[in-house]
Amino acid sequence: MRTTFIDTLTDLAYADPRITLVTGDLGFGVVQKFAERFPDQFVNAGVAEQNMTGLATGMALAGRIVFTYSIANFPTLRPLEQIRNDAAYHNANVIVVAVGGGMSYGAFGMTHHATEDIAILRSLPQMTVLAPGDPAETTAATRKVGEGIGPVYLRLGRAGEPTVHTGPIDWHLGKALVTREGTDGTIISTGAMLHTAVAAANQLAETAGIELRVLSMHTIKPLDSDAIVAAAEETGAVITLEEHSILGGLGGAVAEVLLEAGVPGVAFKRIGLPSQYITEVGNQDYLRKVHGLDVDSVARTTLQTLEKTNRAARHAA
Amino acid sequence: MKPKEELAELARRIRVHAVKMANRAGSCHVGSSLSMAEILSVLYGGVMNVDPTHPEAPNRDRFVLSKGHACGALYSVLAESGFFPLEWLESFFQNGGRLPGHATAKGIPGIEVSTGSLGHGLPIAVGMALTAKRDQQPYRVFCVLSDGECDEGSNWEAAMFAPHHQLDNLVAIIDYNKIQSLGHVDEVLPLEPFTDKWQAFGWQVVEVDGHSIDQLTTTLQAVPTTQGKPTCVIAHTVKGKGVDFMEDQLLWHYRTPRGEEYTAALEQLGEVA
Numbered sequence: 001m002r003t004t005f006i007d008t009l010t011d012l013a014y015a016d017p018r019i020t021l022v023t024g025d026l027g028f029g030v031v032q033k034f035a036e037r038f039p040d041q042f043v044n045a046g047v048a049e050q051n052m053t054g055l056a057t058g059m060a061l062a063g064r065i066v067f068t069y070s071i072a073n074f075p076t077l078r079p080l081e082q083i084r085n086d087a088a089y090h091n092a093n094v095i096v097v098a099v100g101g102g103m104s105y106g107a108f109g110m111t112h113h114a115t116e117d118i119a120i121l122r123s124l125p126q127m128t129v130l131a132p133g134d135p136a137e138t139t140a141a142t143r144k145v146g147e148g149i150g151p152v153y154l155r156l157g158r159a160g161e162p163t164v165h166t167g168p169i170d171w172h173l174g175k176a177l178v179t180r181e182g183t184d185g186t187i188i189s190t191g192a193m194l195h196t197a198v199a200a201a202n203q204l205a206e207t208a209g210i211e212l213r214v215l216s217m218h219t220i221k222p223l224d225s226d227a228i229v230a231a232a233e234e235t236g237a238v239i240t241l242e243e244h245s246i247l248g249g250l251g252g253a254v255a256e257v258l259l260e261a262g263v264p265g266v267a268f269k270r271i272g273l274p275s276q277y278i279t280e281v282g283n284q285d286y287l288r289k290v291h292g293l294d295v296d297s298v299a300r301t302t303l304q305t306l307e308k309t310n311r312a313a314r315h316a317a
Numbered sequence: 318m319k320p321k322e323e324l325a326e327l328a329r330r331i332r333v334h335a336v337k338m339a340n341r342a343g344s345c346h347v348g349s350s351l352s353m354a355e356i357l358s359v360l361y362g363g364v365m366n367v368d369p370t371h372p373e374a375p376n377r378d379r380f381v382l383s384k385g386h387a388c389g390a391l392y393s394v395l396a397e398s399g400f401f402p403l404e405w406l407e408s409f410f411q412n413g414g415r416l417p418g419h420a421t422a423k424g425i426p427g428i429e430v431s432t433g434s435l436g437h438g439l440p441i442a443v444g445m446a447l448t449a450k451r452d453q454q455p456y457r458v459f460c461v462l463s464d465g466e467c468d469e470g471s472n473w474e475a476a477m478f479a480p481h482h483q484l485d486n487l488v489a490i491i492d493y494n495k496i497q498s499l500g501h502v503d504e505v506l507p508l509e510p511f512t513d514k515w516q517a518f519g520w521q522v523v524e525v526d527g528h529s530i531d532q533l534t535t536t537l538q539a540v541p542t543t544q545g546k547p548t549c550v551i552a553h554t555v556k557g558k559g560v561d562f563m564e565d566q567l568l569w570h571y572r573t574p575r576g577e578e579y580t581a582a583l584e585q586l587g588e589v590a
Contacts, residue, residue, distance in 0.1 A: 040451045051440040051474030061429065063452070066444075082471075085434055086441060090422065131450075252400020 001157040001192070002099045002290040004135040005180045006030050006288045008142040009067065013038045019146055020059060024052045027099075031069070032310045049074050053082035053094070060092035065148045066196040072100040072114040076121060076153065083151070088126045093148040096121075097156065097162035101131060101191050102243025104158035108284040114155070115273050118190070119248025128173070131155040133194030133216040140171035141218060149173075164194050164216075174219045176227035182211035185237035185267070185306045188228065189219045190250040193241045193293065199258035200298040207299075210306065223253050236268040239302050243293060246272035269305040271298060318362030318538070324530045327397060332559045334393035334406055334587045340579050342410030344418055347493035348557035348569035350390035352494040352527070355460060356552055357394040359533040360459055364540075366470045372426040378456050379391040379445050381430045383438020384463035384492065388420035391428070400427035437467025438462060439489060443475045446487035455541055457486045465497025468506050473518070478520025484539035489520070492527060494556035496567050512551060520549040527552025539554075560585050 008028075008292050013019040013034065022043040023031050035042040044060075045052035049070060055068040068075050076083065076097050078251055087094035098114055105112035122129045128149060132138040136158060146151045169177060177196065180201050189197035194216045203210040213235055238258060240251040250268030258268060273291050280290050288294050292301060319327070335350035361367070365378040382391050390410065396403045408414030415424065419433030429445075432438050442460035449456050466472065479487055493511070495502050502508055515522045521543040523568040533552070542548045556570070557563030560582045574582050583589065 045448070045478065046474070048474035048478070050436070050471035051443065051478055054437055054440025054471065054475065055444035055447065055478065058441035058446075059448045060444075061441070062445045062448035062454075064448055081434055082437065082440070085431070085437055088429055 001132070001135055001138045002030055002159055003144055004138045005097065005156055006034060006188070007144070008139045010034055010037065012143065013041050015072040016065070016146070017041065017050060018063060018065045018148070020066045022052055022056050022059070022065045022066055022068050024068070024069050024074055025173060026047050026074070026255070028206060028255045036188070039052050042295040049078040050082055053096070054086050056085035056094045057090060057092045060094050063088060065093040065146060067095045067097050069097045069099070072098060072105060073117065076114065076117050080120065083121070085125055087151045088124045090128050091150045093150060093154040095145045095154055097154045100158045101103035103154040103278065103284050103287045106287055107279070107281055110277050110279070113278060115245050117153070117155060117246050118220055118242070118250065119252065122253065123248070126151050127221060128152045128219070129155070129221040130219055131180070131191035131217045133177070133189065134161060134189060136163060136165040136169050137177070137216065137218050144173050155193060156189055156291050157215045161192045162195045162258050164198055174222045174224055176211065176224040177216040177218065180212065180214035183235050184210045184212055185239065185302065185309070186213040186215060186231035186235045186241045187302060188215045188217050188231065188250065188254055189241040189243055190220055191243060193243050195297055196293065196295050197241050199295040203295060203299045204303060208303065211301070212302070217304045218255060220250055220309040224258060225261070228257045229294060232261070234264040236265065237306050239271060239305050241298060242272045243288070244249055244272050245275050246270045248249055248274050265303045265309070267308040269301060271301055318534065319460055321530050322360065324358045324362045328354040328393070328530070329586060330397055331357060331390050331393045332398070333583065333586050334398070334423055334578070335389040336574055336582050336586065338389045338393070338406055338409040338561070339406065343573050345571045345573060346386045346389065347574060348494070348496070349384060349387040349463065349570070351558045352554040352556050353387060353492040354558070355528050355530055355533055356461060356490055356492060357390055359530060359537055360395045360516040361398050362533070364537040365426070365459060366456070369427065372400055375392050376454060376456050376543065379429050379442070379458040381432070381438045381442045381458065382420050383432055383435070383460055384466060385419040385432030387463070388416070388418070389418055392416050395427040401425065427497045435463070435466035436471040439472050439475040442487060442489070443468040443479050443484065446479070446484040447482055448482060448487055450482070457488065459488045459490065461490045462494060464491060464493045464499070464502050464508060467491065467503070467508055473533045476515065476518045476520065479547040484547045485543065485545055486520065488537070488540050488550060490550040490552055492554050493551050494554040495572065496556045496565065496584055498570065500567060515549040519546065521523070521546040522551060524551045524553065528558055542587035
């Protein structure tokens with residue numbers, strides 16, 4: 001995703017001299033080419049995220065469209081007040097980019113896992129919060145925010161995320177992408193869990209004849225309430241999937257919508273990380289498995305949730 | 318540049334407004350506003366290229382008040398300079414008013430940046446100055462900081478950054494009134510050797526009497542003082558300057574001037590209550 005992001009940003013920078021990349025001294029092997037090609041559109045702020053975010057706001061107020069770039073929590077939680085008071089309050093064109101959403105940095109440990117970022121940043125007024133599901137969505141999201149739409153949090157994976165969308169996608173900010181059609185239930189996925197969501201749905205189709213809808217909820221804010229309510233009404237079960245704490249992230253946001261919409265008889269389950277710091281050591285796949293975010297675990301949890309619905313009962317009958 | 322007498326009168330009026338606003342509002346931070354009255358009068362009295370009839374002119378000089386709690390003085394100088402009506406000052410801090418107790422840019426002509434939490438202004442000013450350089454724009458950026466807020470690490474991140482990028486269009490002015498929230502700066506977290514610190518970070522440092530209109534005018538008009546270097550003006554000031562019982566008193570970071578104190582303060586400032 002990060003390579004896709006920087007390639008897209010490079011295209012944007014060619015076309016628009018306002019596009020500026022500010023890194024917190026990270027992005028080895030990724031940002032150098034950009035820096036060489038666009039020296040007036042690149043800044044290395046050093047290992048100083050508060051100044052990075054403040055100066056990005058100053059640059060935005062002076063006319064630039066500024067992407068701040070670092071990994072996991074460094075561009076988000078470290079300068080959170082600069083994001084709130086500076087970028088968001090001024091409605092500045094500052095796009096906070098975090099590579100390594102969730103547990104992408106696996107064995108590097110807890111300090112390098114971003115697992116509360118969505119919850120925290122979606123609570124900030126003015127912020128758009130994006131977590132694209134694959135490289136194709138990353139390109140679309142980067143292009144959109146590069147237009148200058150105000151403050152944005154763009155949560156990316158790290159590298160090597162599989163492509164889910166093999167053909168062209170009809171990506172719109174704030175509109176869930178129907179990635180798989182089905183009527184027996186819906187998995188709503190955000191960020192790089194999309195591939196897992198689709199794989200789990202395919203597995204359940206093969207093993208149990210259950211056809212699940214899969215929504216890629218790449219935009220967590222503004223949230224596509226219509227797609228969520230439609231999924232609940234049309235499929236009877238909603239399972240949210242995120243590489244993030246189950247507190248306040250995608251699952252929390254979807255729950256807010258569902259309960260207020262009052263759709264009757266919907267089975268609902270949040271799949272995400274428990275609210276505890278991860279102490280196990282291992283790569284992303286390993287940690288996902290430990291915490292029930294691998295394909296088999298997601299399929300199993302989904303099936304258990306579907307069993308609660310009348311629809312699944314009918315299906316079984 | 319306005320004549321010196323007019324700048325002194327502008328500073329006096331800033332102080333009078335600040336005291337009246339705090340009285341009406343029952344608010345605080347009077348001492349913080351009084352200490353920087355001359356700094357603002359010199360900046361808005363002619364140093365800065367700003368036009369109240371075109372507050373968003375692209376090439377205007379930018380002003381960032383990082384010590385946003387002293388917004389009483391900023392609102393006053395802007396109103397006195399014609400950015401918005403003087404009557405707006407009467408709504409300061411009031412229910413339904415326009416002007417909150419920390420500087421806001423929301424709907425207030427002339428205010429570039431909303432501030433209040435300390436340590437935010439200089440990084441933003443740095444971003445503006447960097448963009449002016451990169452885009453070959455002629456404007457300069459003036460940022461006023463408090464001494465107490467130099468405790469914030471974010472300022473020192475910005476302090477390292479600005480000289481590296483040769484931002485000689487950037488001026489940090491420190492209202493060094495020697496008192497912060499819970500005591501004298503020397504007691505809470507000493508800044509000295511303050512000049513040495515800024516110099517060591519690569520800034521051109523000028524120390525001035527922050528109540529001397531002559532010294533402020535000479536210094537601020539000379540910006541950029543050194544090609545390729547940002548300028549730090551350490552303005553030695555007195556907290557509560559202009560009202561003898563407020564001067565150098567921690568109490569007047571918080572206290573609201575009322576009753577006899579209010580009358581006496583205005584009297585000392587040459588105003589009838």
